[in-house]
Amino acid sequence: MSAVPAALQEIADDFTELSGDNRLQLLLEFSDDLPELPERYADHPELLEPVPECQSPIFLITEVEGTGRDAEARLFFSAPPEAPTTRGFAGILAEGLNGLSVGEILDVPNDVTERMGLAEVVSALRLRGMAGMLARIKRQLREKAEIGPEEA
Amino acid sequence: MTIPADPAPKLQDYAHPEKLVTTDWLADNLGADGLVVVESDEDVLLYDVGHIAGAVKVDWHLDLNDPVTRDYVGGEEFAELMSAKGISRDDTIVVYGDKSNWWAAYALWVFELFGHEDVRLLDGGRAKWQAEGREMTREKPQRERTDYPVVERQDAPIRAYKDDVLGFLGGQLVDVRSPQEYTGERTHMPDYPQEGTLRGGHIPTAKSVPWARAANDDETFKSRKELEAIYVDELSFDSSEPVIAYCRIGERSSHTWFVLTYLLGFDNVRNYDGSWTEWGNTVRVPVAQGEEPGEAPVGLTAGEGR
DSSP, X not given: OOOOOHHHHHHHHHHHHSOHHHHHHHHHHHHHHOOOOOHHHXXXXXXXXXXXXXXXXXXXXXXXXXXXXXXXXXXXXXXXXXXXXXXHHHHHHHHHHTTOBHHHHHTSOGGGGGGSSOHHHHOHHHHHHHHHHHHHHHHHHHHHTTOOTTTO | OOSOOOOOHHHHTSSOXXXXXXXXHHHHHTTOTTEEEEEOOSSTTHHHHOBSTTOEEOOIIIIIBOXXXXXXXXXXXXXXXXXXXXXXXXXXXXXXXXXXXXXXXXXXXXXXXXXXXXXXXXXXXXXXXXXXXXXXXXXXXXXXXOOOOOOOOOOTTXXXXXXXXXXXXXXXXXXXXXXXXXXXSOSSOTTSOOOSOSOOSBOTTOEEOOGGGGBOTTXXXXXXXXXXXXXXXXXXXXXXXXXXXXXXXXXXXXXXXXXXXXXXXXXXXXXXXXXXXXXXXXXXXXXXXXXXXXXXXXXXXXTSOO
8 A cells, every 4th residue: 555644745745836946945945954863873874874876975774663564763864965955855755754654654655756846846867866765765664674575 | 258367377377268267256256247157066956055146056957958858958948048047148157066067067068059158167166165165145146137149059069979979989089987987897986876878888999087187176177287197198189189078978078078178278179978878878889898998890990981
């Protein structure tokens, strides 16, 4: 079953309701507001996974409280200020997915990144990076919550 | 030329010192009549994070590429872009950007396809301006719309197509990608996503000079002497003979094209923008792998027709 979680849907609606230039401004806000890494990761950047699908350097890590689809998921991202587009993508995923259950995140359709009206303001080429982040988040969550492919 | 060239001593050694400006010069001339500053970056949001006051943004992908055909925009679209940005045909344009001016050089090259006469680069680009603690702003300039003329794009002098390259093997061909892309180990720069290029390697006979060898750590261009040591002494390139430069999509090779054309004064340099994403996907073109330039197949060398 695939469904877009409410928080992420709300963000998608915000983007699609805006005109092109304002969409870019909203992406900039997500970029500005991307939370800093907590100390346990800031001091150990090697624990984070790189996302090579992005043009700019971005690293992410997930945490899972418990196992199975009902376990709670936490997402953490790190990207430099010179990579604001990538930071913006990370900010959207952080706000839209953080604190949801593993199952809810695994059910997010893979093409959700294409449904926010971002392709026309950042180009479809650059959007691939956001899809890459989502794919890596899902893979980490599946591993950490010990969910086999048949249950996912 | 609308605005006098930057007289900075460092620039005067170059073949065309009028094509570069220093950060000092730009700071002194900001707001001058007939001067438009353009920022062009890899990251489409970087301008919005903060830019040089009065600068307008031109994005290589959204503004300069045709959205359907793999080509640049045509004369009508270019005129519309320039008009919307408030740029006139006789304005002096100074382009700057991230990554040692890759994308700025690429934008400058596209502007020159349309024969915009006075386009210059800011030596050191965005990084140098920032490192010097100069002012950046998020405020977007309100430039009055202009009526930029529709000019037909002239590709032939500075742009090479695949067939031109096929007839140029054995000529002064330079591959400016990373060593790993040249040998065929990777199809994109280290740390970048591997894209859908079906074959790795390089165009036979192309010599390898990664573009960044022309840049200093502070992202300015190396001195003329240092550049000559690379392209003239090391490669034995003759400035009166034609050169074709390529990379993956033509952006890094725009940087090398700029160096050879304007800093070293080569007479005839073309940028092959199809580059490896075209060549490495093309059926039955010759490919060389490994560190050696390799041989051109018989019948496919420069000057043998085609």
